[in-house]
Amino acid sequence: xxxxxxxxxxxxxxxxxALVDGARDWWEHAKVWQRYLVYLGAIVFAxxxxxxxxxxxxxxxxxxxxxxxxPIGTYILLAVGLNVVVGQAGLLDLGFVAFFAIGGYSVAYFxxxxxxxxxxxxxxxxxxxxxxxxxxGAPTLRLRGDYLAIVTLGFGEIVRITxxxxxxxxxxxxxxxxxxxxxxxxxxxxxxxxxxxxxxMLIAIILVIIFSVRLQKSRVGRAWAAIRxxxxxxxxxxxxxxxxxxxAFAIGAMIGGLAGGMYAGKAVxxxxxxxxxxxxxxxxxxxxxxxxxxxxxxxxGAFVIAWLPERFREVEWLKTALGGKxxxxxxxxxxxxxxxxxxxxxxxxxxxSRRRKAELHEGTGxxxxxxxxxxxxxxxxTTTEAxx
Amino acid sequence: MLDxxxxxxxxxxxxxxxxxxxxxxIALGYTMVYGVLRLINFAHxxxxxxxxxxxxxxxxxxxxxxxLTGFALFGVMLLIILLSAAISGGAAVLLELVAYRPLRKKxxxxxxxxxxxxxxxxxxQELFALVIIPWxxxxxxxxxxxxPRIVDRDTVFSIGNAAIRTDHIIVIVAxxxxxxxxxxxxxxxxIGRGIRATAQDPEAAVLMGVSIDNIVRVTFLLGGAMAGVAxxxxxxxxxxxxxxxxxxxxxxxxxxxVLGGIGNLRGALLGGIVLGLIENWGAIFLGSEWKDVIAFTxxxxxxxxxxxxxxxxxxxKARA
Numbered sequence: 001x002x003x004x005x006x007x008x009x010x011x012x013x014x015x016x017x018a019l020v021d022g023a024r025d026w027w028e029h030a031k032v033w034q035r036y037l038v039y040l041g042a043i044v045f046a047x048x049x050x051x052x053x054x055x056x057x058x059x060x061x062x063x064x065x066x067x068x069x070x071p072i073g074t075y076i077l078l079a080v081g082l083n084v085v086v087g088q089a090g091l092l093d094l095g096f097v098a099f100f101a102i103g104g105y106s107v108a109y110f111x112x113x114x115x116x117x118x119x120x121x122x123x124x125x126x127x128x129x130x131x132x133x134x135x136x137g138a139p140t141l142r143l144r145g146d147y148l149a150i151v152t153l154g155f156g157e158i159v160r161i162t163x164x165x166x167x168x169x170x171x172x173x174x175x176x177x178x179x180x181x182x183x184x185x186x187x188x189x190x191x192x193x194x195x196x197x198x199x200x201m202l203i204a205i206i207l208v209i210i211f212s213v214r215l216q217k218s219r220v221g222r223a224w225a226a227i228r229x230x231x232x233x234x235x236x237x238x239x240x241x242x243x244x245x246x247x248a249f250a251i252g253a254m255i256g257g258l259a260g261g262m263y264a265g266k267a268v269x270x271x272x273x274x275x276x277x278x279x280x281x282x283x284x285x286x287x288x289x290x291x292x293x294x295x296x297x298x299x300x301g302a303f304v305i306a307w308l309p310e311r312f313r314e315v316e317w318l319k320t321a322l323g324g325k326x327x328x329x330x331x332x333x334x335x336x337x338x339x340x341x342x343x344x345x346x347x348x349x350x351x352x353s354r355r356r357k358a359e360l361h362e363g364t365g366x367x368x369x370x371x372x373x374x375x376x377x378x379x380x381x382t383t384t385e386a387x388x
Numbered sequence: 389m390l391d392x393x394x395x396x397x398x399x400x401x402x403x404x405x406x407x408x409x410x411x412x413x414i415a416l417g418y419t420m421v422y423g424v425l426r427l428i429n430f431a432h433x434x435x436x437x438x439x440x441x442x443x444x445x446x447x448x449x450x451x452x453x454x455x456l457t458g459f460a461l462f463g464v465m466l467l468i469i470l471l472s473a474a475i476s477g478g479a480a481v482l483l484e485l486v487a488y489r490p491l492r493k494k495x496x497x498x499x500x501x502x503x504x505x506x507x508x509x510x511x512x513q514e515l516f517a518l519v520i521i522p523w524x525x526x527x528x529x530x531x532x533x534x535x536p537r538i539v540d541r542d543t544v545f546s547i548g549n550a551a552i553r554t555d556h557i558i559v560i561v562a563x564x565x566x567x568x569x570x571x572x573x574x575x576x577x578x579i580g581r582g583i584r585a586t587a588q589d590p591e592a593a594v595l596m597g598v599s600i601d602n603i604v605r606v607t608f609l610l611g612g613a614m615a616g617v618a619x620x621x622x623x624x625x626x627x628x629x630x631x632x633x634x635x636x637x638x639x640x641x642x643x644x645x646v647l648g649g650i651g652n653l654r655g656a657l658l659g660g661i662v663l664g665l666i667e668n669w670g671a672i673f674l675g676s677e678w679k680d681v682i683a684f685t686x687x688x689x690x691x692x693x694x695x696x697x698x699x700x701x702x703x704x705k706a707r708a
Contacts, residue, residue, distance in 0.1 A: 092499055094506070139692040146428045146502055147691055150642055154684035157639070165677050277635070281510060288503055325518075333514035339507025344490040347500045360497060 020351055043206070050198050058307070061314040065194040071306035073201040074263055079286045079302035080208050080295065081255025086284065087293035087356070088216060089248035090228030091141070092149040094280055095156025098136075099129040099253040101275035103260025105163060108175040108270050118181040122261035129257025130250045137249035141242060156280055164272040174271025181265050190265075197266045204262055208255055209295060215251070224248055229359055278332060285335040289342060291349030293356040300351055305335065393672050398550030400668040406556050406625060408664025409563035413618035414641035415648070415656035416570060417480070417611030423587040423651035423701075424607045426498060430505035431487065433638025434512035435480045435612045439472040439619020440629035441516070445524055446471055447535045447623070455540040464538055465558065465624070472616035480612025481605055483508055492604075517631040534628040559621045566617050567657050570610060574653060579606055587651065636680055640667075643687040649697030658698060 027035070048054075055064025078100060085093045106125030110116040116124070140151045164172050180190040181200070188196045215221050223244045226234035235241045264270050282305060290301020309331035312318055318327045342349065348357040414436050421429040446468045456464055487508040491501050521529035539558060543551040574580040582603045585593040594600055622637075623629055640663060648659025663683060670682040690697065 090499070092502060139688065143691055143695060146498060147646070147695065149502060150428060150639065150646075151688055151691060154639060154643075154687050157636075158681050158684050161678075161681050165675075165681075278510075281506060284503070284506070330514070330518060332510050333518060336507045336509070336511030336514060340487050340504050340511065343496065343500050343504035343507065344494075347496060360500065 024354070046202055047199075050195060059310060059314075062310070063194065065198050067307070067310050069194055069197050069201055069266060070263065071310070072303060073198070073205065074259055075283065075286060075302040075306040076299050077201070077205055077208060077259040077262070078256060078283045079290070079298045080205070080212055081252050081259065082283050082287050083292060083295065083298045084212060084215070084255065085248050085252035086287050087298065087353075088221060088228070089224040089245055090145075091245060091248060092145060093152045093249075093252065094149050094277075094284065095136075095152035095154070095159075096252070096256055096283055097275045097277065097280040098152075098156040098159040099133060099256030100260040100263070100279070101159050101163065101272075102129045102132055102253075103257030104264040104270050104274070105169060105175070105260070106257070107261045107264040108178040109169055111179050112175055112177060118179060118265055122258065122265070125261040126254045126257040129253040129260070133250045133253030134246060137246045141245045141249065153277065153280070156275075156277055160272050160275050160277075163275075170271070172272060174269060174274075176269045178264050178268050178270065180268075194266075197262075201262055204258060208258070212255075212295060220244065220247065225355065282332075282335060285339050288349055289338060291352035291356070294349070294351055294353035297349055297351030297353070301349065305331075393669075395549070396672045397669070398548045400672055401665060402550045402552060402556055404665035404668035405661060406559050406664070407668065408644075408661035409560050410618050410622050410625075410660075411637070411641045411644040411663055412657045412660025413563050413566060413614050413621070414637060415645040415660050416567070416614040416653060418642050418645040419648075419650050419653060419656045420574075420583070420607050420611045422645070424583060424604060425488070425492070425501075427488065427501050428505065428642065429483075429488075429608075429611070430502065430638075431483055431509040431512060432480075432611065432615060433634030433641075434509050434516075435476045435483070435634075436615040436619050436622075436637060436641075437513070437516065437629070437631065437634035438479045439476040439616035440623045440633060441521070441524065441533075441619075442472040442475045442616065443468040443620040443623040444533060444535050444629055447538055448525075450538075451536055452538055455537050457540070461539065465562070465620075468620045468624070469562065469617050472620040473613040474616070476616025476619060477609045477613035480608040480615070483512075483612075484604060484608040489601075489604075513631050513635075521631060529631060532628050532630045535623055537627060539624055555625055559625055562617065562621055566614060567653075570614060571653055573610065579603070583607055639687075640680075640683045643683055643690075645697075646687060646695075647690050647697055649699040649701050651701040652697065652699050655697055655699035655701075662698070 027038075030038075050065040050068055052064070058064055059067045078096065081099075082093065082096045085091050085096070103122075103125035106128050107118065107121040110121045110124060111118060136152070136155050140148055143151065163169060169175060183189040188199075190196050190200075216224075223234070223239045223241075226237065226239055227241050227244060231241055263274075267274075283302070286302040286305040287298050288301070289305065290299065291297030309328040312327040312331075315327060319325070322330070348360045352360075414432070417432045417435065418429060421427060421432070447464075450464060452460075452464075455461075487504050488501060491504055517529040519529075521527070521533065525533055527533060539555045541553050541555060543553055544557060545552050574583055582593070582598045583606065585596065585598055586600060586603045590600060593603075619629075622633075641660070644659035644663045645656050646659070647663055648655025648657065663686060666686055667679050667683050671679045674682065
């Protein structure tokens, strides 16, 4: 392959790769009790994460628990949802924020207008998100992958503009006084303190992760992998590709809707501008940076992308270096640059799944190769894709 | 309702043609790059944005006390069009070099390339908002920047109740001239033949001695130059711009390209005009705040029923 100098040994990301490989080998041969020990460790870690002594380092300027809920927890939830679509089924969705918005608006609208119970509105929001995922997917999932990306982008904008133009759901002013989740007497009280919301978010993330992992290891997950690698071959082998793509879309949408519901319950106030295209792009950056298709990677990516701008906000020397500007303002510039660089140096992300990495290096796993590619001596038949 | 429609039909048609010409010019860049590379050049909208800012800087530097007429107007228009085309074309070539060439050399997947394109788009927008616009204009980068008027809004003639103004004529005529010129280049020159050959079959083109790298560079240059012209015309017509002006316009221009048949130059022209008209006529019924929704819905509907567009995809088929 030409241009291998880019991925040569000088690439510092290689070393990260070696470290990860070691951990992965251990994990693959780990006993069941060892694995459960790791799960337990992770949960204990998550439980003590909001502790103030961690917060003084992680987020000296603003309340650490609040930062953990939004953006960190919310981004992780969204990234896990988008990972189902992008990482597992290999479909590029640029309008993921639409489902987040639908979940959020369902909670806000039905709770304020009809006085529904919070949990009922969350469930309904998830359902609505899934339905809109199917409505969007049904006509568009037969399209080529890159067309799908633009259509989903258009859908995200349609949802935002519609929310903006519809007075029934508050128009540009949005919906205020969204009720908090109801208290569970004697156990927990949802008010202004952030801690209960953090644990609620944690439960949601854990459930979604279990759901996602189980799916990935099931027949459905294998079908997604087959579609991602070669849709035509999958179809010939008897995989109903359209149905499975639709399923991926609906499940991704449900997770997005759940994230929206959680967000609205905490935020009290939502408006159309909470859901801009840039949020879809940010979550996509998180998934890609972490390693699409690999849950620990995706969560790491979401964490980094949510936390770094918040943290850099507090770094004094950086502020002075930027001429008094808030370093967080530069986050999108950075994400954009990171996306370009990652695609050139390490398209599989920081912590990729092995399978995904192999796919990307073979040139499968994403809509075929670009057109005017000059086939080198060691590229294989995949380049004939270009002539189609 | 119907009365409204009849009353506003002709003025809306003129508005639609003006918008449509600009969409068409931007759509050319999408369609050419897609034809050659099978890549949605998502950052093309930022190439357009760079064009608007180039014109803004030039017009502000000239700063006419009153709108221009005659030869002065012609000269200034020519200047901003040429400069915007040059700078946008250069930016597009640079973009290809940084964001796409490394991927192309590695045989990366199209998903990878599209994500790189999105990254490049965000990067360019923010670079302008944070660094370049404050440096060029001395104002906050996220604000809308307005330009002085250089063309008077005189009515030249009227059709029914639609006033055709000087600026409308300039936009439409300039767009048509640029499109004819591009059509000539692609269909009549040696480099154009290279572009068509590469679109049709890159491997065979290489064997016939076409330098792919050169062809891709020229494709980006031409597409970028068209976006630059679109930027100049947009700024002259609407007299303001902002760092993310390309976002919605870019999606619409892409819609226009798909509508006409992606990879098809004449399709881009047709798609742009049709989209401009549909959007403006639809806005009479629904109100102009629904314009973007109408355009995006057109995209979804076209892709559902005729994904190859009105004229079909054909840069590949040796006809441009």
